[in-house]
Amino acid sequence: MSSSDEICRIYERTDLRRAGGGLIRPGGLKLTQRAVAAAALPPGSRVLDMGCGTGVTLGYLIHQCRFRGVGIDLSTNLLAEGRGQDPCLPVAQASGAHLPFIDAAVDAILAECSLSLMEDVGRTLDECARVLAPGGILLVHDVYARSPESGSRLKGLPLRCCLTGAVSREEWIERIEGSGFEITHWEDQSQALKEFAARLIFSHGSLESFWCGAGGGGGMEGGREIQQAVASAKPGYFLIIARKVSTAP
Numbered sequence: 001m002s003s004s005d006e007i008c009r010i011y012e013r014t015d016l017r018r019a020g021g022g023l024i025r026p027g028g029l030k031l032t033q034r035a036v037a038a039a040a041l042p043p044g045s046r047v048l049d050m051g052c053g054t055g056v057t058l059g060y061l062i063h064q065c066r067f068r069g070v071g072i073d074l075s076t077n078l079l080a081e082g083r084g085q086d087p088c089l090p091v092a093q094a095s096g097a098h099l100p101f102i103d104a105a106v107d108a109i110l111a112e113c114s115l116s117l118m119e120d121v122g123r124t125l126d127e128c129a130r131v132l133a134p135g136g137i138l139l140v141h142d143v144y145a146r147s148p149e150s151g152s153r154l155k156g157l158p159l160r161c162c163l164t165g166a167v168s169r170e171e172w173i174e175r176i177e178g179s180g181f182e183i184t185h186w187e188d189q190s191q192a193l194k195e196f197a198a199r200l201i202f203s204h205g206s207l208e209s210f211w212c213g214a215g216g217g218g219g220m221e222g223g224r225e226i227q228q229a230v231a232s233a234k235p236g237y238f239l240i241i242a243r244k245v246s247t248a249p
Protein backbone atom coordinates (compact mmCIF):
# COMPACT_ATOMS: atom_id res chain seq x y z
CA MET A 1 0.00 0.00 0.00
CA SER A 2 1.49 3.34 -0.94
CA SER A 3 -1.07 6.15 -0.91
CA SER A 4 -1.22 8.15 2.34
CA ASP A 5 -5.03 8.36 1.80
CA GLU A 6 -5.19 4.63 2.51
CA ILE A 7 -3.32 4.91 5.79
CA CYS A 8 -5.54 4.04 8.74
CA ARG A 9 -5.17 6.47 11.66
CA ILE A 10 -5.59 4.08 14.55
CA TYR A 11 -5.67 6.93 17.08
CA GLU A 12 -8.95 8.19 15.60
CA ARG A 13 -10.75 4.91 16.31
CA THR A 14 -13.46 5.16 18.97
CA ASP A 15 -12.74 1.65 20.29
CA LEU A 16 -9.23 2.80 21.22
CA ARG A 17 -10.64 5.74 23.18
CA ARG A 18 -13.01 3.37 24.93
CA ALA A 19 -10.09 1.14 25.96
CA GLY A 20 -8.18 4.19 27.19
CA GLY A 21 -11.12 5.58 29.20
CA GLY A 22 -11.40 8.57 26.84
CA LEU A 23 -7.65 8.86 26.43
CA ILE A 24 -5.85 7.51 23.36
CA ARG A 25 -2.85 6.01 25.08
CA PRO A 26 -1.69 3.79 27.91
CA GLY A 27 -1.54 4.79 31.55
CA GLY A 28 -4.53 7.11 31.90
CA LEU A 29 -4.42 10.29 33.94
CA LYS A 30 -2.46 8.43 36.63
CA LEU A 31 0.63 8.62 34.40
CA THR A 32 0.02 12.29 33.63
CA GLN A 33 -0.26 12.98 37.34
CA ARG A 34 3.00 11.10 37.94
CA ALA A 35 4.80 13.07 35.20
CA VAL A 36 3.52 16.44 36.41
CA ALA A 37 4.56 15.60 39.99
CA ALA A 38 8.03 14.47 38.87
CA ALA A 39 8.46 17.73 36.96
CA ALA A 40 7.34 19.76 40.02
CA LEU A 41 5.42 22.28 37.94
CA PRO A 42 3.75 24.92 40.12
CA PRO A 43 0.05 25.84 39.70
CA GLY A 44 -0.34 28.69 37.23
CA SER A 45 2.31 27.26 34.88
CA ARG A 46 1.58 27.78 31.19
CA VAL A 47 1.31 24.25 29.79
CA LEU A 48 0.81 23.16 26.19
CA ASP A 49 -0.67 19.71 25.54
CA MET A 50 0.79 18.91 22.10
CA GLY A 51 -1.38 16.36 20.31
CA CYS A 52 -4.17 16.78 22.86
CA GLY A 53 -6.70 14.54 21.09
CA THR A 54 -10.17 15.15 22.54
CA GLY A 55 -8.69 17.22 25.39
CA VAL A 56 -9.30 14.90 28.35
CA THR A 57 -5.78 15.46 29.69
CA LEU A 58 -6.02 19.17 28.96
CA GLY A 59 -9.16 19.39 31.13
CA TYR A 60 -7.24 17.62 33.89
CA LEU A 61 -4.28 20.03 33.58
CA ILE A 62 -6.58 23.04 33.80
CA HIS A 63 -9.11 21.93 36.41
CA GLN A 64 -7.12 19.59 38.66
CA CYS A 65 -3.54 20.90 38.36
CA ARG A 66 -4.62 24.54 38.04
CA PHE A 67 -2.31 25.18 35.11
CA ARG A 68 -2.98 27.70 32.36
CA GLY A 69 -3.43 25.02 29.73
CA VAL A 70 -3.83 25.07 25.99
CA GLY A 71 -3.90 22.24 23.47
CA ILE A 72 -3.13 21.73 19.81
CA ASP A 73 -3.95 18.80 17.59
CA LEU A 74 -4.08 18.10 13.88
CA SER A 75 -7.19 15.91 13.87
CA THR A 76 -10.44 17.63 12.88
CA ASN A 77 -12.46 14.69 14.23
CA LEU A 78 -10.81 14.52 17.64
CA LEU A 79 -10.93 18.29 18.15
CA ALA A 80 -14.62 18.36 17.15
CA GLU A 81 -15.37 15.62 19.68
CA GLY A 82 -13.49 17.51 22.40
CA ARG A 83 -15.29 20.77 21.61
CA GLY A 84 -18.59 18.87 21.63
CA GLN A 85 -17.89 17.82 25.21
CA ASP A 86 -16.57 21.23 26.28
CA PRO A 87 -17.16 24.19 23.94
CA CYS A 88 -14.72 26.29 26.02
CA LEU A 89 -11.82 23.86 25.62
CA PRO A 90 -8.80 26.05 24.72
CA VAL A 91 -7.63 24.09 21.68
CA ALA A 92 -6.44 24.94 18.20
CA GLN A 93 -5.92 22.89 15.09
CA ALA A 94 -2.20 22.95 14.37
CA SER A 95 0.75 20.70 13.75
CA GLY A 96 3.52 20.13 16.27
CA ALA A 97 5.91 21.04 13.47
CA HIS A 98 4.40 24.58 13.27
CA LEU A 99 3.35 25.57 16.77
CA PRO A 100 1.12 28.67 16.68
CA PHE A 101 2.89 30.45 19.55
CA ILE A 102 5.50 33.14 19.91
CA ASP A 103 8.95 32.28 21.29
CA ALA A 104 9.13 31.43 25.01
CA ALA A 105 5.31 31.40 25.32
CA VAL A 106 4.97 28.37 27.62
CA ASP A 107 6.62 26.88 30.72
CA ALA A 108 6.02 23.24 29.85
CA ILE A 109 4.96 21.04 26.97
CA LEU A 110 3.30 17.67 27.44
CA ALA A 111 3.45 15.22 24.54
CA GLU A 112 1.66 12.01 25.40
CA CYS A 113 1.86 9.43 22.64
CA SER A 114 1.97 12.20 20.06
CA LEU A 115 5.65 12.87 19.30
CA SER A 116 6.04 9.48 17.61
CA LEU A 117 3.21 10.45 15.24
CA MET A 118 4.74 13.69 13.99
CA GLU A 119 5.92 13.56 10.39
CA ASP A 120 9.08 15.46 11.30
CA VAL A 121 10.06 14.72 14.89
CA GLY A 122 13.27 16.80 14.71
CA ARG A 123 11.45 19.90 13.51
CA THR A 124 8.73 19.38 16.13
CA LEU A 125 11.32 19.19 18.91
CA ASP A 126 12.96 22.37 17.58
CA GLU A 127 9.54 24.03 17.72
CA CYS A 128 9.11 22.84 21.32
CA ALA A 129 12.47 24.39 22.22
CA ARG A 130 11.45 27.64 20.51
CA VAL A 131 8.11 28.09 22.30
CA LEU A 132 9.40 27.02 25.71
CA ALA A 133 10.65 29.70 28.08
CA PRO A 134 14.29 29.41 29.20
CA GLY A 135 14.53 26.39 31.51
CA GLY A 136 11.12 25.18 30.27
CA ILE A 137 10.17 21.54 30.66
CA LEU A 138 9.28 18.94 28.05
CA LEU A 139 7.37 15.87 29.28
CA VAL A 140 7.09 12.98 26.86
CA HIS A 141 5.21 9.73 27.23
CA ASP A 142 5.70 7.51 24.21
CA VAL A 143 6.48 4.11 22.78
CA TYR A 144 10.01 2.84 22.20
CA ALA A 145 11.26 -0.23 20.39
CA ARG A 146 13.36 -2.61 22.49
CA SER A 147 14.17 -4.47 19.29
CA PRO A 148 14.61 -1.49 16.95
CA GLU A 149 16.01 -3.62 14.09
CA SER A 150 12.39 -4.76 13.63
CA GLY A 151 11.24 -1.13 13.52
CA SER A 152 11.33 -0.92 9.72
CA ARG A 153 8.66 -3.64 9.61
CA LEU A 154 6.46 -1.46 11.81
CA LYS A 155 7.06 1.63 9.69
CA GLY A 156 5.99 -0.27 6.58
CA LEU A 157 2.53 -1.06 8.00
CA PRO A 158 -0.46 0.64 6.31
CA LEU A 159 -1.47 2.42 9.51
CA ARG A 160 -0.46 5.25 11.81
CA CYS A 161 -0.15 4.85 15.55
CA CYS A 162 2.57 5.44 18.14
CA LEU A 163 3.94 1.96 17.49
CA THR A 164 4.74 2.78 13.86
CA GLY A 165 6.83 5.76 15.00
CA ALA A 166 8.66 3.89 17.77
CA VAL A 167 12.46 4.10 17.83
CA SER A 168 14.99 2.84 20.37
CA ARG A 169 15.49 4.45 23.78
CA GLU A 170 18.90 5.72 22.58
CA GLU A 171 17.39 7.33 19.49
CA TRP A 172 14.68 9.08 21.51
CA ILE A 173 17.33 10.49 23.83
CA GLU A 174 19.53 11.56 20.92
CA ARG A 175 16.60 13.31 19.19
CA ILE A 176 15.55 15.21 22.29
CA GLU A 177 19.09 16.22 23.26
CA GLY A 178 19.73 17.19 19.63
CA SER A 179 17.09 19.92 19.89
CA GLY A 180 18.74 21.59 22.89
CA PHE A 181 17.27 19.70 25.84
CA GLU A 182 18.94 18.12 28.84
CA ILE A 183 17.21 14.93 29.94
CA THR A 184 16.64 15.00 33.67
CA HIS A 185 14.48 11.91 34.05
CA TRP A 186 13.88 8.64 32.21
CA GLU A 187 11.35 6.16 33.50
CA ASP A 188 10.24 2.87 32.00
CA GLN A 189 6.43 2.67 32.00
CA SER A 190 6.09 -0.50 29.91
CA GLN A 191 3.67 -1.99 32.43
CA ALA A 192 1.13 0.64 31.33
CA LEU A 193 1.48 -0.56 27.73
CA LYS A 194 0.92 -4.17 28.83
CA GLU A 195 -2.21 -3.14 30.72
CA PHE A 196 -3.47 -1.23 27.68
CA ALA A 197 -2.89 -4.29 25.47
CA ALA A 198 -4.77 -6.40 28.02
CA ARG A 199 -7.75 -4.04 27.79
CA LEU A 200 -7.72 -4.33 24.00
CA ILE A 201 -7.66 -8.13 24.28
CA PHE A 202 -10.55 -7.94 26.72
CA SER A 203 -12.62 -5.75 24.38
CA HIS A 204 -11.71 -7.43 21.07
CA GLY A 205 -10.94 -11.01 22.01
CA SER A 206 -7.32 -10.76 20.80
CA LEU A 207 -4.83 -8.18 19.56
CA GLU A 208 -5.03 -9.80 16.12
CA SER A 209 -8.73 -8.99 15.94
CA PHE A 210 -8.12 -5.44 17.20
CA TRP A 211 -5.65 -4.95 14.30
CA CYS A 212 -7.92 -6.85 11.92
CA GLY A 213 -9.85 -3.71 10.89
CA ALA A 214 -6.75 -1.54 11.01
CA GLY A 215 -6.04 -1.12 7.35
CA GLY A 216 -4.72 -3.00 4.41
CA GLY A 217 -7.98 -4.92 4.08
CA GLY A 218 -6.22 -8.10 5.13
CA GLY A 219 -8.93 -9.31 7.53
CA MET A 220 -7.80 -11.66 10.29
CA GLU A 221 -4.68 -12.65 8.33
CA GLY A 222 -3.76 -8.93 8.04
CA GLY A 223 -4.38 -8.56 11.77
CA ARG A 224 -2.02 -11.44 12.49
CA GLU A 225 0.70 -9.90 10.30
CA ILE A 226 0.39 -6.54 12.05
CA GLN A 227 0.53 -8.15 15.49
CA GLN A 228 3.62 -10.15 14.50
CA ALA A 229 5.36 -6.94 13.37
CA VAL A 230 4.39 -5.22 16.63
CA ALA A 231 5.55 -8.11 18.80
CA SER A 232 8.89 -8.41 17.01
CA ALA A 233 9.73 -4.76 17.81
CA LYS A 234 9.27 -5.57 21.56
CA PRO A 235 7.59 -2.24 22.31
CA GLY A 236 7.98 -0.51 25.66
CA TYR A 237 6.61 2.74 27.05
CA PHE A 238 8.56 5.56 28.69
CA LEU A 239 8.40 8.90 30.42
CA ILE A 240 11.12 11.41 29.61
CA ILE A 241 11.38 14.74 31.37
CA ALA A 242 13.78 17.18 29.74
CA ARG A 243 14.75 20.76 30.44
CA LYS A 244 15.43 23.31 27.75
CA VAL A 245 19.07 24.25 27.96
CA SER A 246 19.37 28.03 28.06
CA THR A 247 21.03 29.45 25.01
CA ALA A 248 23.05 32.64 24.88
CA PRO A 249 20.93 35.67 23.82
Ligand SMILES: C[S@@+](CC[C@H](N)C(=O)[O-])C[C@H]1O[C@@H](n2cnc3c(N)ncnc32)[C@H](O)[C@@H]1O
Nearest residue numbers: 011023024051053073074075095096113114117
Ligand atom coordinates in the same frame (compact mmCIF):
# COMPACT_ATOMS: atom_id res chain seq x y z
C1 LIG B 1 -2.26 8.59 20.35
S1 LIG B 1 -3.11 10.09 20.27
C2 LIG B 1 -2.85 10.76 21.90
C3 LIG B 1 -3.82 11.85 22.23
C4 LIG B 1 -3.69 12.46 23.63
N1 LIG B 1 -2.39 13.02 23.86
C5 LIG B 1 -4.02 11.47 24.70
O1 LIG B 1 -3.20 11.29 25.60
O2 LIG B 1 -5.11 10.89 24.66
C6 LIG B 1 -2.02 11.10 19.29
C7 LIG B 1 -2.55 12.46 18.96
O3 LIG B 1 -1.56 13.18 18.20
C8 LIG B 1 -2.25 13.90 17.19
N2 LIG B 1 -1.31 14.20 16.09
C9 LIG B 1 -0.82 13.37 15.15
N3 LIG B 1 0.02 14.02 14.33
C10 LIG B 1 0.05 15.30 14.75
C11 LIG B 1 0.73 16.47 14.33
N4 LIG B 1 1.58 16.44 13.30
N5 LIG B 1 0.53 17.61 15.02
C12 LIG B 1 -0.31 17.65 16.09
N6 LIG B 1 -0.98 16.58 16.53
C13 LIG B 1 -0.81 15.42 15.89
C14 LIG B 1 -3.38 12.98 16.78
O4 LIG B 1 -4.40 13.66 16.10
C15 LIG B 1 -3.81 12.43 18.12
O5 LIG B 1 -4.77 13.22 18.74
